[in-house]
Amino acid sequence: MTFKNVSCILNPNQQIDATGHQSASQELALARNKRHLEPKVKKEEIELVAMALLKEKGYDKTSMAEIARSAGVAANTIYWYFENKDDVLIAVLNRVVSQAIAEMATLREQTFRARVLTLIGQIENSGSLMTDVHSRVNHSTKVQVWHEQFHTMVEQLSVSELVNAEVCLDEAQLDAKLLIYVIEGLLAHPHKLQEREQIIDQTLKRILAK
Amino acid sequence: MTFKNVSCILNPNQQIDATGHQSASQELALARNKRHLEPKVKKEEIELVAMALLKEKGYDKTSMAEIARSAGVAANTIYWYFENKDDVLIAVLNRVVSQAIAEMATLREQTFRARVLTLIGQIENSGSLMTDVHSRVNHSTKVQVWHEQFHTMVEQLSVSELVNAEVCLDEAQLDAKLLIYVIEGLLAHPHKLQEREQIIDQTLKRILAK
DNA sequence: ACCTGAACACCGTTCAAGT
DNA sequence: ACCTGAACACCGTTCAAGT
Numbered sequence: 001m002t003f004k005n006v007s008c009i010l011n012p013n014q015q016i017d018a019t020g021h022q023s024a025s026q027e028l029a030l031a032r033n034k035r036h037l038e039p040k041v042k043k044e045e046i047e048l049v050a051m052a053l054l055k056e057k058g059y060d061k062t063s064m065a066e067i068a069r070s071a072g073v074a075a076n077t078i079y080w081y082f083e084n085k086d087d088v089l090i091a092v093l094n095r096v097v098s099q100a101i102a103e104m105a106t107l108r109e110q111t112f113r114a115r116v117l118t119l120i121g122q123i124e125n126s127g128s129l130m131t132d133v134h135s136r137v138n139h140s141t142k143v144q145v146w147h148e149q150f151h152t153m154v155e156q157l158s159v160s161e162l163v164n165a166e167v168c169l170d171e172a173q174l175d176a177k178l179l180i181y182v183i184e185g186l187l188a189h190p191h192k193l194q195e196r197e198q199i200i201d202q203t204l205k206r207i208l209a210k
Numbered sequence: 211m212t213f214k215n216v217s218c219i220l221n222p223n224q225q226i227d228a229t230g231h232q233s234a235s236q237e238l239a240l241a242r243n244k245r246h247l248e249p250k251v252k253k254e255e256i257e258l259v260a261m262a263l264l265k266e267k268g269y270d271k272t273s274m275a276e277i278a279r280s281a282g283v284a285a286n287t288i289y290w291y292f293e294n295k296d297d298v299l300i301a302v303l304n305r306v307v308s309q310a311i312a313e314m315a316t317l318r319e320q321t322f323r324a325r326v327l328t329l330i331g332q333i334e335n336s337g338s339l340m341t342d343v344h345s346r347v348n349h350s351t352k353v354q355v356w357h358e359q360f361h362t363m364v365e366q367l368s369v370s371e372l373v374n375a376e377v378c379l380d381e382a383q384l385d386a387k388l389l390i391y392v393i394e395g396l397l398a399h400p401h402k403l404q405e406r407e408q409i410i411d412q413t414l415k416r417i418l419a420k
Numbered sequence: 421a422c423c424t425g426a427a428c429a430c431c432g433t434t435c436a437a438g439t
Numbered sequence: 440a441c442c443t444g445a446a447c448a449c450c451g452t453t454c455a456a457g458t
Contacts, residue, residue, distance in 0.1 A: 042422090058348055064451060074424050076452075081422095085451065128348055134398055135345035138268055138338055151399070174412040181395025182388055188344055189361070202384040206416040252441090274432060284443050286433075291441095295432065 043081045046071045051092045055125075059089060059132035086140035093133065093146060096126050112161055116183070116200055123187055130187055154180055165208055175207045253291045256281045261302045265335075269299060269342035296350035303343065303356060306336050322371055323414055326393070327407065333397055340397055364390055375418055385417045 049070040053062045064085055068075045082088045100122045107115050123130060133150075136143040158176035163169060182203045186196050259280040263272045274295055278285040292298045310332045317325050333340060343360075346353040368386035373379060392413045396406050 060345075060349065063449080065449090076425085076454095077423055079452070131344055131348070134341055135270075138341070139270065171412070174409055175416075177395070177409055178392055178413055178416070182391045184398070185387070185391025185394055188394070199384055199387055202381070203388055206385075206388070206419070209416070209419060273430080275430090286435095286444085287442055289433070 042071075042073070046073070046078060046081060047088075047091050047095060050088050051095055054089065054092050054129060054132070055096075055127045058128040059085075059136065064088075084140075086136055086143050089132065089136060090142060090146050093129065093150075096129060097150065112165065113200065113204055116179075116204075117197065120183060120186060120196065120200075130184070151180070162207070167208070179203060179207060252281075252283070256283070256288060256291060257298075257301050257305060260298050261305055264299065264302050264339060264342070265306075265337045268338040269295075269346065274298075294350075296346055296353050299342065299346060300352060300356050303339065303360075306339060307360065322375060323410065326389075326410055326414075330393060330396060330406065330410075340394070361390070372417070377418070389413060389417060 046067065050062075050067045053067055053070065064078055065075045067088070068078055071078075078088065082091065100119070103122060104115065104119060107118060110118075133143060133147055137147050138144075155173075155176050158179055159169075159172045162172035162175055162179075167175060182199065186199060191199070256277065260272075260277045263277055263280065274288055275285045277298070278288055281288075288298065292301065310329070313332060314325065314329060317328060320328075343353060343357055347357050348354075365383075365386050368389055369379070369382045372382035372385055372389075377385060392409065396409060401409070
């Protein structure tokens with residue numbers, strides 16, 4: 001199981017991206033329209049702006065109006081590109097996660113411990129996004145599906161890591177959940193860097209004890 | 211450290227309850243007013259109604275208007291008893307937790323494992339209240355304070371349990387956080403009853419391994 | 421296809437007024 | 440002290456209309 005296998009689990013937005021019927025005639029029509037140079041660029045711009053705002057202020061404190069204003073469009077324009085606010089959140093989450101995966105791929109040679117710690121640092125860098133996911137799960141089934149897929153992905157990765165570290169499969173599957181919940185706990189609650197490392201060390205020590 | 215020691219950490223709403231200046235003359239005035247038989251009863255009624263609704267539908271999907279309607283008062287009446295919606299949440303949380311503590315006090319003779327499992331069952335019984343707390347922490351400093359107090363309380367309880375089970379203090383403090391995060395993870399994500407027990411067993415096995 | 425102004429329904433909260 | 444009707448500011452979302 002490589003990181004590339006996983007990123008296709010993660011990006012079902014290929015469906016979303018493939019919704020437009022991009023024929024040659026339409027591209028000509030767009031070229032004539034002076035309001036928008038590139039339609040796909042606009043969507044990307046909205047996602048980037050939304051990512052910055054959601055990372056900084058979280059889901060609830062970021063209004064659609066503010067995203068729109070920062071992207072230089074009218075408030076309702078976002079609804080041409082996204083079904084609703086939760087869809088914007090999902091697009092941002094996909095960006096954040098695939099970015100994190102890309103950075104993680106660099107660290108293949110590091111210790112398990114080191115990789116876990118940098119992973120935590122990365123997610124922490126995305127503000128309250130993970131908490132936001134948990135609170136939106138009850139409101140949007142789409143977010144719920146995303147969250148489930150994300151968890152199974154991280155679980156599979158963790159299991160394979162643990163099996164590599166000589167934990168037998170049965171226990172690895174339980175330990176993986178255990179590890180993930182500890183990581184989520186660390187992310188959901190404020191911790192000093194040293195304290196965080198202690199807890200991770202303790203967890204790994206408990207899991208990898210022979 | 212007994213459960214009774216703890217419940218005074220938990221109930222700073224004695225401050226809140228003590229705000230009224232209940233002189234004898236006022237009680238007479240209230241008796242003359244036919245609209246409300248007992249003012250404290252009204253507040254309690256609001257809290258009970260809010261507790262039912264928040265447990266059932268969660269924080270976001272329960273509006274102040276709905277709470278008021280169920281309590282038989284005008285929407286803004288709640289603001290005489292509570293500063294804002296987060297204050298209502300905190301009052302409900304205090305009720306839920308002290309109720310859980312009372313029920314836990316019954317189970318002194320049970321196994322650690324059994325007590326943990328019934329605790330999880332109790333909290334799960336309160337719907338998404340714990341997730342709601344985590345998502346409101348970023349919006350209300352009062353909720354944030356409540357959350358911190360709650361965590362230190364549960365941590366102290368867990369540490370003393372672990373020390374009783376022959377874990378040395380240094381490790382018990384780390385293991386306590388570990389255990390709590392696993393419990394929170396179990397609460398935040400759907401699990402079959404059997405799966406939940408397996409994860410708890412695995413965690414306790416890892417923590418209590420000699 | 422892409423974008424907008426104007427409106428809608430709903431929300432938490434406030435205020436002036438009643439008893 | 441306790442309660443209310445009416446209003447406010449804000450929110451996500453929709454719709455009819457423009458290009």
